[in-house]
Amino acid sequence: MQASPNITTKILIWMCAGLILGSLINAFASDIAFVQDYLVNGLFHVLGALFISLLKMLVVPLVTFSLICGVCGIGDINKLGRVGLKAFLLFLLTTALAISLAIAVASLVGPGQGFEFSSDATNSFTAPAGPPLTQVIIDLVPSNPVAAYAEGNMLQIIFFTILFAVCILMVGEKARPIAQAAERLNEVMMKVVNVIMHIAPYGVFALMAKTFSLQGLGLILPMISYFSVVAAVLLLHAGGTLMVLFKLFSKLDPLMFLRKMRTAQIFAFSTSSSNATIPVTLRTAEKRLGVDNATASFIVPFGATINMDGTAIMQGVATVFIANVYGIDLGLMGYLTVIGMAVLASIGTAGVPGVGLIMLAMVLNQVGLPVEGIALIMGVDRLLDMMRTAVNVTGDAAITTIVAKSEKSLSIETFNDPNAGQVEEVHLPHENR
Numbered sequence: 206m207q208a209s210p211n212i213t214t215k216i217l218i219w220m221c222a223g224l225i226l227g228s229l230i231n232a233f234a235s236d237i238a239f240v241q242d243y244l245v246n247g248l249f250h251v252l253g254a255l256f257i258s259l260l261k262m263l264v265v266p267l268v269t270f271s272l273i274c275g276v277c278g279i280g281d282i283n284k285l286g287r288v289g290l291k292a293f294l295l296f297l298l299t300t301a302l303a304i305s306l307a308i309a310v311a312s313l314v315g316p317g318q319g320f321e322f323s324s325d326a327t328n329s330f331t332a333p334a335g336p337p338l339t340q341v342i343i344d345l346v347p348s349n350p351v352a353a354y355a356e357g358n359m360l361q362i363i364f365f366t367i368l369f370a371v372c373i374l375m376v377g378e379k380a381r382p383i384a385q386a387a388e389r390l391n392e393v394m395m396k397v398v399n400v401i402m403h404i405a406p407y408g409v410f411a412l413m414a415k416t417f418s419l420q421g422l423g424l425i426l427p428m429i430s431y432f433s434v435v436a437a438v439l440l441l442h443a444g445g446t447l448m449v450l451f452k453l454f455s456k457l458d459p460l461m462f463l464r465k466m467r468t469a470q471i472f473a474f475s476t477s478s479s480n481a482t483i484p485v486t487l488r489t490a491e492k493r494l495g496v497d498n499a500t501a502s503f504i505v506p507f508g509a510t511i512n513m514d515g516t517a518i519m520q521g522v523a524t525v526f527i528a529n530v531y532g533i534d535l536g537l538m539g540y541l542t543v544i545g546m547a548v549l550a551s552i553g554t555a556g557v558p559g560v561g562l563i564m565l566a567m568v569l570n571q572v573g574l575p576v577e578g579i580a581l582i583m584g585v586d587r588l589l590d591m592m593r594t595a596v597n598v599t600g601d602a603a604i605t606t607i608v609a610k611s612e613k614s615l616s617i618e619t620f621n622d623p624n625a626g627q628v629e630e631v632h633l634p635h636e637n638r
Contacts, residue, residue, distance in 0.1 A: 212402060213468045219406035220413050220475060227417025235421075249415035256408025257476060259401050263484040265354055267394045269366050271487060271502030273387040276370030278499030285371075285503070288608055292504045295450075295604045296512045297548060302446050303514040304547045307438045307521025308540050316430035316522065317529030359480060359510045367503075391498070395491075398484045402468075409475040420587055428585045435522045435589050442518060443596045451603045455610040457620060464623065465493040466602055473598040477590045479509040482598050490602055492626025495619030496609040504608060508601035515593025515600075516561045517547045519586075520568050527569065527578035539572045546571050561590070 227249075234240040279285050345364055347353035353361035373380040448459035469489045473482045483506055490501040524543050528535050535543070546568045562579060569576050609615040619625045 212405070213471070215406040216409055216468065216471050219410035220471060223410040223413025224417050227414040227419075228422050230414075230418040231421030235418075241418075245415055245418040249411045249418065252408060252411035253415050256405070256411065257478070257481060259404075259408070260472075260476060260478075260481040260484060261357070263394065263398060263401070264359075264480055265357055265362060267391070267398070267484050267487065268359070268362060268502075268506045269354075270387045270391040270394055271498065272363065272366040272506065273370045273373065273384065274391050275499040275502035276367055277373055277384040277387070278497065279503070280374065282371060282374070284612070285367075288500060288503060288612060289507070291608045291611065292507060292604055293511075295454075295607065296508060296600075299447065299450065299514050299600050299604070300512070300517045301544060301548050302450075303438075303442050304517040304521040304544050306442055306446060307435075307518040308525060308543065310438050310441070311434050311522045311525035312540075314430070314434050315525075315529060316434045317526040357480075359506060363506055363510070391502075394484075395488060398488050402485070405472065409471065412475045416587065416591075428582065431522065431526045431582060432585050432589065434526075435519055436592060438518050438522060439515060439589075439592050439596050442514060443599045447514075447600055447603050451607060454607045457606070457610065457617075461621065461623070462494070462603065462606065463599075465489065465626075466599055469598050469602065470595040473595040474591045477587070477594050479512075479594055479597050479601070482594070483509050486598055486601055489626070490605050493619075494602065494606050495616035495625065496605055497614040497616070500609040500612060500614045501605055504605040505601055508604060509597075512597055512600050512604070513547075513564070515596035516564060518596070519561060519589060519593055520547050520565050523565055523579070523582055524568060524572065524574065526582065527574050530578060530581065531575060533574060535572055535574075542572055543568055561586075561593075 230240060230245065276285060279288065344358075345360055347358070347361035347365055350361075350365045353365065373383055444463070448463070451457065451459050451462060466489060469482060469485045472485045473479065476482055479486075486509070487501055487505050490496045490505055491498055521543065524535070528539075547564065565579060566576050569578065606615065606620075
């Protein structure tokens with residue numbers, strides 16, 4: 206019996222169990238102090254936080270060693286630039302398509318029309334300030350690489366590591382032992398990912414149980430029109446737009462791709478963090494989809510920081526929703542401005558905490574909508590954040606595979622093999638006596 210379907214199935218079962226248990230607690234035990242103190246804020250909180258910490262623990266060393274292997278593996282500086290440019294343009298294209306689709310569907314459905322809200326409902330929200338573009342560009346270069354690594358600043362880490370790896374190539378033979386050491390360390394980190402995937406079902410259960418204990422499915426009801434439109438567009442983009450592009454550019458089977466992405470999507474959904482999911486996305490791209498390490502290790506971390514398809518969809522629907530609630534007609538130019546702003550903001554605010562709300566505040570300011578309207582959608586944003594992270598990760602892997610195919614650095618045999626890269630059982634080595 207193969208291990209991978211078991212791992213994926215176990216994660217799905219435990220995720221559903223967490224969702225059901227959390228919803229039941231929210232409905233029937235929200236006022237019981239023992240349940241809240243010892244289960245929700247005790248057991249679930251601790252297990253979930255530990256699981257997220259385990260995933261985040263892997264990100265910086267795995268990205269560093271993978272990027273060094275990737276750049277050294279590509280070998281040619283011109284090819285490195287070509288791969289980076291292709292990925293960047295494709296990420297911009299998918300973001301533009303995502304928000305265009307969101308605005309089109311939201312305009313047809315009209316969420317927020319006839320929505321009633323109390324005047325004090327929007328008073329509790331203060332829009333976070335977005336950094337100016339000049340500062341974002343300056344912050345790409347770490348003044349202190351050690352601080353960038355300590356703080357987990359992904360764009361700075363990527364910049365420094367690529368520069369370091371390029372210089373390893375330039376030094377040549379003398380620096381070969383450094384590249385070989387990075388390859389060995391990368392193998393060890395991949396094995397650590399394998400080990401952590403075996404405890405993933407229980408971490409996912411704890412995260413889901415805590416989220417739904419606090420949020421509850423009942424929170425969706427007043428916002429059902431907004432929630433439904435965002436959820437529908439997210440599914441339409443992941444299963445439609447992205448897969449059409451995938452088939453068009455790679456000529457590969459989208460159904461096989463989606464089948465192999467299932468575990469990474471579940472991780473992204475439960476953690477609500479593209480960065481925390483990098484280790485699983487990297488492993489999926491390399492072992493399951495057949496992308497070579499050089500391409501995957503370069504594009505996946507890059508995509509996790511700048512690919513904002515899911516966030517762009519939320520912005521598009523939220524803009525239409527808030528405009529309808531306040532009875533403001535944006536018109537064609539207003540919607541075109543939203544599309545342009547969302548694409549630019551996805552680059553300009555990459556890696557900034559609370560990026561979704563900052564980007565949405567920037568977009569609303571630009572088209573003259575009240576920023577306080579964001580308070581209306583914050584109640585269901587946590588649940589939608591889980592969905593849009595899964596869409597972001599799907600986009601990261603799709604673009605990685607497309608670029609790898611175009612650069613002839615994709616194993617077609619691995620991609621077409623449904624059993625390739627399955628999670629192996631973890632066995633501790635022992636001596637034969």
